[in-house]
Amino acid sequence: MLSINNFKFKFEGCQENLLNDISWDLNAGEIGLLRGATGSGKSTLLYAVSGFTGKYIDGITGGSIMVNGVEPSRALREGIIYYVPQEPTNSFVGYDVITELMWRGAERGEAVQVAKGLGIDHLLNRHVYRLSGGEAQKVAIAAALLGRYKVVLFDEPLANLDATSRAGFVNLLKELKDNGLTVIVAEHRASYLKGIADRELVLKSKNNAAQGELHVPAIRSHGAALKVSHLNFSYDNLRPVLRDMNLEVNGGEVVALLGENGSGKSTMLKIIVGMIKAHGVERNYKSVGFSLQTPELQFLEDTVEKEVKYNGKGMAYRQIVNFLGLERKLSQLPHSLSRGERVRVAVASASSMMPDLMVLDEPTEGQDPAGLRMMGSLVRAMGEAGSGVIVITQEPEFAREYSDRVVEVGVASS
Amino acid sequence: MINIPEEGSSLGGVPFKLKVIMLALTSTFALVCWNPYLLVAGLALSSLPVLSVKSKKALVSSVKLFLLLSISFIISQSLFYWGVYSGERVTVLLYIFGPGTNPIVDALTMGRGIVITVQGIYWGIESAAKFGITYFSALGVLYTTRPSHILETVYGTRLPQFIKLSTIATFRVLPVMVEDMEAVISVARARRPAGLRKRLVEPFTVVRSMVFNSVKRAYHLSMALEIRGTPRIRMDGEKGNRFMTIIIAAYAFIFILLIIASVY
Incomplete structure (x- = not known):
């Protein structure tokens, strides 16, 4: 055939x-x-x-x-x-x-x-x-x-x-x-x-993913970076997406959110970073970096380099770009990259500014085993540098291996 | 996301073609009829299908919009009835600015002032009723028709291929694009770029991002159309249905891209 x-x-x-x-x-x-x-x-x-x-x-x-x-x-x-x-x-x-x-x-x-x-x-x-x-x-x-x-x-x-x-x-x-x-x-x-x-x-591939460890500058931790208390949310006032959700993330802590499709994890990200307005979120961070599950919707620049530097200083720009194997893609249009590469650009953009809080939605999507390890190392490095990190993922092994705490998000019942 | 509350309405089962004929007839009636009693009756009749829609939110918002537009129109016509300025004999109810009372108003109105007239009020009400008949008839069709019914009707007629492509592109992409646009705008707000220059050019970066996304959507839709083809005849389950494979040429891709960009 x-x-x-x-x-x-x-x-x-x-x-x-x-x-x-x-x-x-x-x-x-x-x-x-x-x-x-x-x-x-x-x-x-x-x-x-x-x-x-x-x-x-x-x-x-x-x-x-x-x-x-x-x-x-x-x-x-x-x-x-x-x-x-x-x-x-x-x-x-x-x-x-x-x-x-x-x-x-x-x-x-x-x-x-x-x-x-x-x-x-x-x-x-x-x-x-x-x-x-x-x-x-x-x-x-x-x-x-x-x-x-x-x-x-x-x-x-x-x-x-x-x-x-x-x-x-x-x-x-x-x-x-x-x-x-x-x-x-x-x-x-x-x-x-x-x-x-x-x-x-x-x-076979000439994989350009970097090996070894990532070293990024330290961030001064501010204690609890985020506190979510009794958060309820619904898009249409009929079907609840999040019901009585509680979450606390401290600076330097890596928290993984696991849950079924439709459990509202991505909605929670949008609420945390302020894309959707909702009550019950106490934000104690000065800066937040995030990557969406659909990275192309967050790309606002026409080259990878500008996109990664979009939010200012990019204190760890060079280290992170090299670590994620993006150094040969810097002049390309972010929208034109493969799925896995688009995810990496979004993660690089979120992390290179060394934010107090970083929220990543499915950073493992489109990543091969080496890419998974690379994402895991990056998440750990950011946590060790003092960032509070929330990782939304469908990979239980990834969550257990690279996070300090795993939070299971259930589907909200009507 | 666009919600079309077609479920549960009284006209849900009426064929789309028949609804279009009804819409054409009511619009023609609204254009030619000047009998106020018939117009009011027409308005009441044309609003019935909309009133039967179960979605109260849609009903309230459409009635609110109609009231806002019609009241604004009646007030404007009461105050600035064209007949006053074209020399028609009118019955004046109240002078807001009588002739010779204000030099600026005189200059603007050629010395006729601003007056409320009986004819203006009638004209405003009649025009609002005419608009209402067309508006509620169109809403009645919109609220009681699933987009798939429109698509089926388009495929069932011998329309040129580009019209079918436009219909597919519009219906397939429109709701997604609305969501994309909302997402890009909220992301731009949430990312809060550093520096005044970046903040000033932020609206342009949002537009540029949407252009890139529309190209991507056009690319995906073109590939999907090549793989799935277009239906050759009706899709209502009749025997002998067939599909037609299509190959998107460069001009067709640009056409789809333009449709999507215009939807944005």
Whole structure:
């Protein structure tokens, strides 16, 4: 079904190939696991298989890719490839879930049947941009089943999901396999997929992540940097997002917030940094640095360098940029970077000003194992320098290893 | 986020095409009718679908807006009725500035002053009723129609492809963009840049960030359209439905980008 022979890819203007002599074969009904460090070219390979290179990504290619016996661009025209990006809603074109499922001609009854099978029939009238990460992945799987595709490509599907949703997603992949679809999953969290993947391809990378420890200037600690008492919040006055939330973070302390999708962790970040107004937050910090789960929404500058320096002094600018492996990206537009790199820029921007309080929303997203260690070291270094640090994450191991305290956030009940 | 309170309304099940025809008819009626009794009856009838919408918030805000606009219009027409200045015979109720009482007003009004007239009040009320009929009819359609119904109707007609693309781009991206815009503005506020220069240029950095985001949205939507295609005919579950694969050329990408940028 899919045959990649000695495929090479080089971005225009670059000296070296990003992908070199990649060969891989997948049959119908097989699941392929694509692994590799951040920046190793996983997404680029998926773009190439989708038929998007040369059009959405400029570069020089070599070797060949055949999908169902034809070139990817022709396979795209024939409508047999379904590419699900890191944010699945970006692949949706309909307004609500039922429209999305029926987009390629499925009958309503058929769409409802598949939705019931996947446990998403209650979402049929939900707007696609109102879906959680896990729900969007399920809708993408249903759309793949109903869309008469033959090859489905997932780019880091587990990144936004909590542990329960991850297990659920892996189970649903079997549906695609049982229906004879060929599936490629590009993912760092390979352990979840080991049991069902038929083949595996590991891309080598010249990883530019720094090794060793990070040394940053000390910050004078101000005691309790943040105190949240009995915080309640709802967007629409109907469904509570946060209910009676309490949290205290001292200078020099690293606190990890763990919780299911939809438990209000990101909302809490927005309240803490003042993006959303709510009562019950006592702010004792002079400066706060933060990174959002969608980093591109916080980028206000046109180069990585200006973005990292946006909030003034950037006392630890050089150390942090080098540590996060961003020194070769300084002149690039932050929006144009890969997901993992965008997260690093947002974290660098939050930390280089050495704030009294730092709040990071999913800094592990899009990071390979080396990137996870790097983020962990940075978080620890900031804590040791005197910053109060709050890390929102879906990775329990990361939370336990790098934080002083783990706070579980539950879903607020109505 | 834009909330369209279509659920639970009396017109929820009426086909979109029929609603458009009804809207055209009521708007034409509002244009041609000058009988005040018929206009008031038309206003009452056209507001019924809006009153049946369950969302009280939407109802109150739409009625408030109508009252604000219509009262402002009636007051302005009562005071500055065009007939006074074009030489029409009018019945004056009250002189605010009579002719020859204020040189500035005289200069501005060619010596006719500012007066409240019976004809002006009638004209204001009639015009407000005409506006109200069109306004409530349009709201009735908006509040009782799911965007997916509009999309289905657009695909069901033989409209040019670019109109279909515009409809998809608008409906798919509009609500997300509204949220993006709110997020970027609140982030800019929360990041509080150091230095006067940065604070002065902050609005421009926000606009620039939105431009970058709109390019990104256009990029994602173009790819999604190439993968998902566009429906060829109705999406209401009829047998024989098909989709049409499309390849977005450079001009189509720019078109989508312009649509998204204009939505911003």
